[in-house]
Amino acid sequence: MYLWRKRAELHWVEAHADLLQAHAHGQLVIVRKPGFKRLELEIVCRSRSDSSALLKEFGGRIEALPRNWLERFTRADSKPIKIGKRLFLSSVGGTLVSRLSRYKDRSHIIIPASLAFGTGEHVTTAMSLRFLEQLTRRWKPGWSLVDLGTGSGILALAAKCFGADRVTGIDNDPAAISVAESNARLNKIRGATFQLGDVRKWKSAQKTDVITANLYSDLLIEILPKLGDSDWLILSGILCSQQDELARALRRKHLDTIRMKPRGKWIAILARRSGTLQSPDDEPANFCGGRRPPLQ
Numbered sequence: 001m002y003l004w005r006k007r008a009e010l011h012w013v014e015a016h017a018d019l020l021q022a023h024a025h026g027q028l029v030i031v032r033k034p035g036f037k038r039l040e041l042e043i044v045c046r047s048r049s050d051s052s053a054l055l056k057e058f059g060g061r062i063e064a065l066p067r068n069w070l071e072r073f074t075r076a077d078s079k080p081i082k083i084g085k086r087l088f089l090s091s092v093g094g095t096l097v098s099r100l101s102r103y104k105d106r107s108h109i110i111i112p113a114s115l116a117f118g119t120g121e122h123v124t125t126a127m128s129l130r131f132l133e134q135l136t137r138r139w140k141p142g143w144s145l146v147d148l149g150t151g152s153g154i155l156a157l158a159a160k161c162f163g164a165d166r167v168t169g170i171d172n173d174p175a176a177i178s179v180a181e182s183n184a185r186l187n188k189i190r191g192a193t194f195q196l197g198d199v200r201k202w203k204s205a206q207k208t209d210v211i212t213a214n215l216y217s218d219l220l221i222e223i224l225p226k227l228g229d230s231d232w233l234i235l236s237g238i239l240c241s242q243q244d245e246l247a248r249a250l251r252r253k254h255l256d257t258i259r260m261k262p263r264g265k266w267i268a269i270l271a272r273r274s275g276t277l278q279s280p281d282d283e284p285a286n287f288c289g290g291r292r293p294p295l296q
Contacts (some may be wrong), residue, residue, distance in 0.1 A: 002062050180192075220244060
């Protein structure tokens, strides 16, 4: 495993983000540190040739990752992230047991900071988690979810905490699948299945209540035809500049946009299949008081 890194100004990142996301298969990490003008970009590569190609095209630097790279990059200063009223996330070492006592009414998920696989701190992941928590707040246990581009498995694991029964995470990176399975064992969460596969070739074997996809816009548009059998979609990894194009693609596939939530340069979308009037428990989804919110 190799790590490509680069520090760059915001205007450079905006100009190259789509190309980098394509190279990284949606796994580009962008880190903004308080007090610093430049952003830090990180991509984990499975081979030296992949990292060298990034270095040649975009500059930056590369380094070989040690066997214990997950432990090495675990951050000790991470604060818990609250997800609605039912969940909070923390990284290993970032939350002492004494600090967890305030959250006895919430499920706890520990996600070790693992670079490109997502701890919940990136806004695209956090927005997806909050949409999922709000959408399913009044659902009875037993619903199903597929997470495309699962990374650390954080959305799949959160779904289990929220009451999902059948949960599957798909990713094309064997390292991501290994990390997701490790995170499930760490949190003693059973029943989430993680599969190696290309989301472009994925086919649903049975109807799914919710599909989450934290990918990049072009890939989301490409795979939309595969997502129409799901009642609800949570899509993120979308640049604000691309929201209109994605919204048009959703309309063409008879998918209703329920809400768009912007955060910085990113946007997340909650959508549903046209004609989906009720949640799986035969009650309106508890989203803005159970009524359909206005488009934003």
